[in-house]
Amino acid sequence: MRILYVEDEKFLADAVKHNLEKSGFTVDLAADGEEGLEQAVKDIYDCVVLDIMLPKLSGTDILIRMREKNVPTPVIMLSALSEVETKIHHLDRGADDYLAKPFKTAELAARIKALTRRPKPINSSTINYGDLSLDQKNARLNGEQLTAKEAEIIATLMESPDKLVSKDYLLAKIWGEENLGEDNYVEAYMSRIRKLLKNIKSETKITTIRGLGYKLTGA
Numbered sequence: 615m616r617i618l619y620v621e622d623e624k625f626l627a628d629a630v631k632h633n634l635e636k637s638g639f640t641v642d643l644a645a646d647g648e649e650g651l652e653q654a655v656k657d658i659y660d661c662v663v664l665d666i667m668l669p670k671l672s673g674t675d676i677l678i679r680m681r682e683k684n685v686p687t688p689v690i691m692l693s694a695l696s697e698v699e700t701k702i703h704h705l706d707r708g709a710d711d712y713l714a715k716p717f718k719t720a721e722l723a724a725r726i727k728a729l730t731r732r733p734k735p736i737n738s739s740t741i742n743y744g745d746l747s748l749d750q751k752n753a754r755l756n757g758e759q760l761t762a763k764e765a766e767i768i769a770t771l772m773e774s775p776d777k778l779v780s781k782d783y784l785l786a787k788i789w790g791e792e793n794l795g796e797d798n799y800v801e802a803y804m805s806r807i808r809k810l811l812k813n814i815k816s817e818t819k820i821t822t823i824r825g826l827g828y829k830l831t832g833a
């Protein structure tokens with residue numbers, strides 16, 4: 615199993631690499647954000663471990679760019695900032711797990727194993743949920759043509775059905791981090807998608823969780 619560990623504290627990086635390799639992992643190190651991003655988007659790793667405070671680009675930036683480029687590799691964020699909000703912020707942006715510093719390598723190894731055990735999604739361009747079927751390649755929902763953005767939004771909701779998908783996550787993923795705060799973009803699209811669901815007589819509903827985001831339910 616090949617791991618990328620992006621960490622600027624060389625002592626820590628070397629120690630973790632040494633310990634993980636003793637447990638049978640292969641570990642590549644990157645010492646700053648730019649190098650980390652360049653490695654991470656190659657999509658050759660089973661898991662990427664990102665420190666948050668890094669020179670050049672932060673771990674958060676790497677995470678966001680990986681997800682923008684649809685790199686599906688599981689990501690574990692590391693940080694001394696262990697506050698719940700920081701954790702949620704990163705999980706919202708597509709991190710799979712979060713570990714507070716200082717940590718034990720055994721704990722990190724356990725988290726990596728847990729993430730990489732998950733079955734890989736079936737490589738299909740069609741997503742199904744309830745009575746909905748989205749053909750991602752052609753942006754068609756139950757046969758109806760969608761715009762690219764509409765398709766991305768409904769795909770994002772369908773990938774996490776019955777779960778809260780935050781507005782910030784949708785904005786960052788679909789419009790880019792620089793548009794955070796432009797909540798009206800998301801609202802406008804949601805109202806269009808709701809109309810569409812009504813038109814195709816779907817039983818699936820997009821529920822608004824006030825102040826937080828949306829949840830796809832029903833069927």
Ligand code: CA
Pocket residue numbers: 621622623665666667668
């Ligand atoms: Ca650091």
